[in-house]
Amino acid sequence: MKNIIKTLTLAAGISLAATNLGAQPALKDVFKNDFIIGAALNPSHFCETNAREAALVKQHFNAITSENALKWESVHPAPGRYDFTLADRYVAFGEKNGMFIVGHTLVWHNQTPDWVFKDDQGKLATRELLLQRMRDHIIAVVGRYKGRIKGWDVVNEAVEESGTLRQSQWMKIIGEDYLLKAYQFAHEADPRAELYYNDYWLERPLKGKGALALIKKLQSQGAKIHAVGLQGHYSLDFPDIAQLDRTISEFAKLGVKVNITELDVDVLPWVPPDPQVASVFMIFKSSAQLDPYTNGLPDSVQQELAQRYSKLFSTFLRHRNEIERVSFWGVTDAGSWLNSWPIQGRTNYPLLFDRQGRPKPAFDSVIQLPTR
Numbered sequence: 001m002k003n004i005i006k007t008l009t010l011a012a013g014i015s016l017a018a019t020n021l022g023a024q025p026a027l028k029d030v031f032k033n034d035f036i037i038g039a040a041l042n043p044s045h046f047c048e049t050n051a052r053e054a055a056l057v058k059q060h061f062n063a064i065t066s067e068n069a070l071k072w073e074s075v076h077p078a079p080g081r082y083d084f085t086l087a088d089r090y091v092a093f094g095e096k097n098g099m100f101i102v103g104h105t106l107v108w109h110n111q112t113p114d115w116v117f118k119d120d121q122g123k124l125a126t127r128e129l130l131l132q133r134m135r136d137h138i139i140a141v142v143g144r145y146k147g148r149i150k151g152w153d154v155v156n157e158a159v160e161e162s163g164t165l166r167q168s169q170w171m172k173i174i175g176e177d178y179l180l181k182a183y184q185f186a187h188e189a190d191p192r193a194e195l196y197y198n199d200y201w202l203e204r205p206l207k208g209k210g211a212l213a214l215i216k217k218l219q220s221q222g223a224k225i226h227a228v229g230l231q232g233h234y235s236l237d238f239p240d241i242a243q244l245d246r247t248i249s250e251f252a253k254l255g256v257k258v259n260i261t262e263l264d265v266d267v268l269p270w271v272p273p274d275p276q277v278a279s280v281f282m283i284f285k286s287s288a289q290l291d292p293y294t295n296g297l298p299d300s301v302q303q304e305l306a307q308r309y310s311k312l313f314s315t316f317l318r319h320r321n322e323i324e325r326v327s328f329w330g331v332t333d334a335g336s337w338l339n340s341w342p343i344q345g346r347t348n349y350p351l352l353f354d355r356q357g358r359p360k361p362a363f364d365s366v367i368q369l370p371t372r
């Protein structure tokens with residue numbers, strides 16, 4: 001895969017970002033012999049209505065993930081009704097720009113409409129009905145983009161913080177083998193697509209252990225899992241670098257690749273201080289104390305963020321033989337989900353590009369690292 005991307009990059013000529021700060025090397029060129037570099041896109045990027053950010057995406061990234069366009073609620077909002085309008089635009093954008101296109105995500109407990117788990121009478125679906133729905137969905141969605149979307153987050157977030165399997169509707173109605181079935185259906189729909197398991201906080205010992213056991217079991221049952229995605233929703237002090245190092249090595253030892261799939265670094269005070277449960281629906285009230293940088297990020301924190309990114313990327317580079325892709329969750333600070341989660345309307349600074357699309361000190365810190 002790296003070779004394909006390398007050829008594409010060379011064919012396009014090594015690109016230099018002409019920003020008003022002077023020529024900046026493109027991230028995808030800096031890391032071209034280490035891993036591909038991705039970003040999660042929203043429609044303003046792939047429909048190019050935000051021209052500045054769309055240009056930034058083309059300049060710096062050779063892999064893309066759709067933030068929402070391929071989630072169940074977007075492509076399959078009602079029984080028997082599919083809507084691929086945005087997903088088609090997303091895939092076309094990736095193809096036009098020679099990017100590695102990721103499909104996110106097929107089976108998840110969030111952003112999946114309620115009808116999926118109900119029968120025609122509004123009662124809980126049976127195992128057979130839900131399995132049939134899962135298969136229909138996967139065959140339709142993966143099948144539509146066969147050979148074009150190169151890798152799929154087949155199952156997202158199946159493990160709880162405790163390391164046990166999440167008691168989602170998938171689990172409750174189908175049972176544990178919903179996981180194996182999901183990988184089988186995806187493989188059936190596109191035998192050449194890479195299949196991934198994607199989750200957050202796998203660096204935490206209990207959750208990591210649970211996910212390792214899950215992957216081992218799926219492998220023993222014949223599931224074709226190409227890579228595990230560490231989402232990489234990090235902060236200035238989580239995870240500890242030794243923990244991250246260990247996590248990457250442990251998964252790699254199972255014979256899977258490891259991808260960093262949703263990278264961002266939260267710089268704001270975290271609430272609650274040590275949550276046992278993270279959910280995209282967790283919303284808390286804001287206060288000045290919890291939103292301290294509305295007028296800009298102080299230099300000291302800017303530097304801390306730069307050092308943090310430098311340490312994270314040094315770790316990724318040490319594991320370059322195990323890591324195939326590092327993808328950010330968003331393009332610039334302006335569009336990051338961390339401005340609205342877990343508290344709405346805060347001003348966060350989690351990415352490498354600021355609200356105007358200018359590279360931050362964190363960008364400089366990662367491009368200075370010794371690469372291959």
Ligand code: GLA
Binds near residue numbers: 067104156200280337
């Ligand atoms: C999880 C999901 C993503 C996205 C983020 C928050 O990490 O995998 O699709 O919803 O949460 O935006």
